Amino acid sequence: MAGLTATVARERLQALIPTDHAVIAAEARHDQTRRELDSARRVQAVVHEATRPSRSRKMALDHGSGDRIVGLDAKQLRDSARALCRDHDVARTVLSVLVQNVVGSGIDVIPAPRRRGGKVDRGLAQDLRDAWDLWWDRPEVTWQHDFGKSQQLLFGGCARDGESFFQDLTGRIPYLDHGTEVPFSIEMLEADLIPLDFNDEARNIRQGVERNAWGRPVAWHVYKQHPGDGLYWKAETKRVPAEFICQLANIDRIHQVRGLSMFAPVMNRLRDIQDYEDSERIAAKVAASLCAQIIKGDASGYGSSKDPVTGQALEAAAYRALTMVPGMIGDDLLPGEQIEILDSKRPNPNVAVYINDQLRRVAGGTSTSHSSVSKNYDGTYSAQRQELVEQWGAYAMLGEFFTARTMRPIWTRFVQACLLARIVRLPRGWTQRELMAAIFVRPQMPWIDPLKEALARGEMEDRGWQAPQQNILLSGNDPEEVLRLREDWRDQTAGQSTPQDTNPDDTRASRRSLARALALKEPE
Structure with missing residues (x-):
């Protein structure tokens, strides 16, 4: 029985040995694969030199989402940017250059109401223009700024503080006088009035912004008083629906709601x-x-004897001061x-x-031009033109951003207020969108050499690449106003010897002759 048991045990052991060897081999292969993967990961992690650790270079860390970074730094960046713009001439220059080239004296609106595929209704456009010109002088609730200055304050606040806000106020508002017959005003708000530290997870409120499940702002929680007012400030907020608050913010990351100062990198x-x-x-x-x-x-001349010139003991004349004046002679x-x-x-x-x-x-x-910040305009025409052309793309981007976030919403509410007050009437069959059609005139790229610029634009107009109205807009003027002034000038000079308009064909010929003459000159 014992021999049988030993035989059975031996057979069973011999049967298990190959299985154990297979398991050991599989584990060895698995360990080898894992080591190869770990080695590949380590190699991959240091393929880029920027990812390799170094004693002299600190590795950058991600501090979280855009909102988290805003919560950590926005307040301090805002305070630092304000201090720089207050006390530093270069920072002040940068801010001024941004405002001048993005907003200028104010982005204007030229009404162009028209049916789809139709012509502009000139009478309706003139009614809107008259109301707009009147509203321009008193657009905001304090009556302290015209609309041009309001635009400068809004964009300047966005660039310096990272964001600025304004509230739409349409119709009858208790204790508010709109100042014009158009029942519409805006209330400008600094970034301080939207608290960064107001968070409520139950109501999905973060940094003073109440959002829905998709992250879209549905309401803003606004301080009733400016937190910088001092002793009489109370931390009381009011909930304002997002449809009445417009935010102009410098946003760098997706899903970021609050803005950061443009001065942060510099x-x-x-x-x-x-x-x-x-x-x-x-x-x-x-x-x-x-x-x-x-x-x-x-040294022997500095004993107790007297000065041969003044007769004064040298010990008492240890300190001598010479008054330096032009033409002086040191005779002592x-x-x-x-x-x-x-x-x-x-x-x-x-x-x-x-x-x-x-x-x-x-x-x-800061997306500004070096020559404007340094006030150094050295260089040839080609060099100056190249810098201006490249830089103007950045100004155009900021200008379109400001137009989309500020001008279009304000123009929409303005036209709705005009309809509400019956200043204009919506023609039969028209939609409000057709009535709101308009052209927004931003600051245009300045001319370095007016003659060369004018020749180029005239040539494009002759070839049909641009309309005369576009050239007038590029010069910063209103085509309707230019036509009116030209007609007025013709009426005033009728029957007089004042030179009138020349033949267009002669004008084109002379322009091309002048362009050829300029092309023959040596390059700058």
Whole structure:
């Protein structure tokens, strides 16, 4: 029985040995595969040099979503940007350049109501234009700013603070006088009035914005008073539906709701420029205080004897001051003494080069042109034109953004208010969208050489590539106003010897002759 049991055990053991070997082999293959995968991951992680750790370079970390970053930094960035624009001339220049080229004196609206495929209704357009011109002077609730200044404040706040807001107020509002016959006003709001620290997960409120399940703002929670008013401020908010609040924000990431300052990438550089200039100014002041030194002569001449010139004991005349005036002669020097003018190496000739290079980077980080920020317009026509053409794309993007987020909503509410007050009437068969058709006139790219620009635009008009109205708009004028003024001039000069319009064919011929003459000149 024992022998049988041993035999059975041996047979069973022999049967299990191949299975164990197979399991061991499979585990070995699995371990090898895992090691190869780990090695591949490690290799993949350091393929890019930017991902390799280094003692001298810190690896960048992701601090979360756009909203989380806004919650961490927006308040401090806003305060820092305001301080820079308040005290730093370069920051102030950057802000002014942005406002001048994006908004200018104010983006205007030229009404162009028309049926689909039809012509512009001139009478209806004139009625809207008259109401718009009247409303332009008092568009906001305080009556302190016209619409051009309101646009500058809104866009300037967006660029500096990261965002700005305005509320639509249409119809009869208690204790509000709209100021014109159009029952429509806007209330401009700074970013401080929407609290960044107001969060309520139960109502899906984050950073003062109440959103639906898709992330679309449905309401804004607004402070009733500005939090910077001081002792009498109360942290009370009111809920305003999102359809009445328009936000103009500098957004960089998807699903980000609140904006960040455009000065964020260049704040440290601006502070460095300020510190460097301050140190150079102090060094120049110290250098200006140092004038000259007297190199003493033989030590034996400084005993207890008297000065042969003044008769004063030398011990009592240890300190001598020479008043430096033009044409002075140092005639009170002792034998062996000489005056050495101190060379302070100031002003530093490299300051302008260094500051100019830093301003170039500031301009790149704030979507402005270097020549406008540095106020340095050196260069040929081609170089200046190239910079202007490249930079104007950035201004056009910001201008379209401002038009979409501010001008179109305001124009829509304005036309609706005109209909509400019966200032204009919707013609039979028209839709409100057809009535609201308009042209938004943004600041246009300036001319570097007016003659060359005019010749180019005239040539495009002759070839049919542009309409005369487009050329007039590109010059910043209203085509209707230009036609009216031309007709008025003809009426005033009728029967007089004032030169009138020339033949269009002769004008084209002379323009082409002038263009050929300019082309023969040497390139700049």
